[in-house]
Amino acid sequence: MTKETEAFTRLLDIMGELREKCPWDKVQTIDSLRHLTIEETYELSDAILKGDMQEIKKELGDILLHIVFYAKIASETNTFDIADVIHAICEKLIIRHPHIYGDTIVSGEEEVKQNWEKIKLKEGNTSVLAGVPNSLPALLKAYRMQEKARGIGFDWEKPEQVWEKVEEEMQEFKEALHESPERAEDEFGDLMFALINYARFKNINPETALERTNQKFTRRFQYLEQQAKEAGKQLGDMTLAEMDVFWNEAKTKGL
Numbered sequence: 688m689t690k691e692t693e694a695f696t697r698l699l700d701i702m703g704e705l706r707e708k709c710p711w712d713k714v715q716t717i718d719s720l721r722h723l724t725i726e727e728t729y730e731l732s733d734a735i736l737k738g739d740m741q742e743i744k745k746e747l748g749d750i751l752l753h754i755v756f757y758a759k760i761a762s763e764t765n766t767f768d769i770a771d772v773i774h775a776i777c778e779k780l781i782i783r784h785p786h787i788y789g790d791t792i793v794s795g796e797e798e799v800k801q802n803w804e805k806i807k808l809k810e811g812n813t814s815v816l817a818g819v820p821n822s823l824p825a826l827l828k829a830y831r832m833q834e835k836a837r838g839i840g841f842d843w844e845k846p847e848q849v850w851e852k853v854e855e856e857m858q859e860f861k862e863a864l865h866e867s868p869e870r871a872e873d874e875f876g877d878l879m880f881a882l883i884n885y886a887r888f889k890n891i892n893p894e895t896a897l898e899r900t901n902q903k904f905t906r907r908f909q910y911l912e913q914q915a916k917e918a919g920k921q922l923g924d925m926t927l928a929e930m931d932v933f934w935n936e937a938k939t940k941g942l
Contacts, residue, residue: 804838
C-alpha cells in the first residue's frame with residue numbers, strides 16, 4: 688500500500704466513524720454542507736493569493752474532507768460512493784484528453800481547450816456556456832464565459848481590437864451618464880465586460896487582479912486608521928489632505 692493510499696483509507700475510516708458516532712456529523716446533509724463548502728473554497732483562494740503553502744495544504748484537506756463527506760452521505764442511500772466519484776472523474780479525463788489517450792494530435796494549449804469544449808457538446812451539453820455556474824460572482828462569471836466562447840473560436844483576433852471595444856464602451860458609458868440611471872448601469876456593465884475581455888487577452892485574471900487590489904486597499908486603509916489613532920485623531924474629523932499623508936506613507940512602505 689502506498690502512502691497516498693494509506694492516507695486516503697485513513698480519512699475514509701475516520702469519516703465513517705464520525706458519521707456513525709458524532710452528533711454533528713450524523714445529522715449533516717448534502718444541502719447543509721453546501722454553504723460550508725463554499726466558505727472552504729474561498730479560504731483556499733485566500734491562501735493561494737497569499738502564497739502560503741502550509742495554509743494551502745490545510746485548506747485542501749478541508750475541501751477533501753467535504754468531498755469524502757458528500758460521498759459518504761450519498762453512499763448511505765446507495766446513490767454513489769467515493770469510488771464512483773473517482774472513477775467518474777478518471778473516465779472524464781480520459782475522454783477529454785484524446786491527444787493523450789487517443790489518436791488526436793494538437794498543436795498546443797489553445798487546441799486542447801477547443802477540443803475540450805467540443806467534446807463537452809458531444810456529451811450532451813446544450814450550450815458551451817452551460818458549464819459556467821449561475822452562482823459565480825459576476826466578474827468571474829464574465830471571465831469564464833469569455834474563455835468558454837474562445838474555446839469554440841468565438842473571440843477577437845488581436846488585443847488591439849478588444850482595446851478599441853473598451854474605448855467604445857467607455858464613450859457610450861460617458862454619454863449614458865447624462866441619460867437615465869438604468870442606461871448608465873447597462874453601459875457600465877458593457878464597459879466592465881470589455882475590460883475583462885482585454886485583461887484575458889493580456890493573460891491577466893481580473894478576479895485575481897481585483898482581489899489583490901482589495902487586499903492592498905485594506906492594508907493601506909488599516910495603516911491610515913492606525914496612524915490616525917496614534918496621532919490621537921478621528922478619521923471623521925480629518926481632512927482628505929491629512930488622510931492622504933498617511934495613505935502616501937503606506938504606499939512608500941510598500942503596503
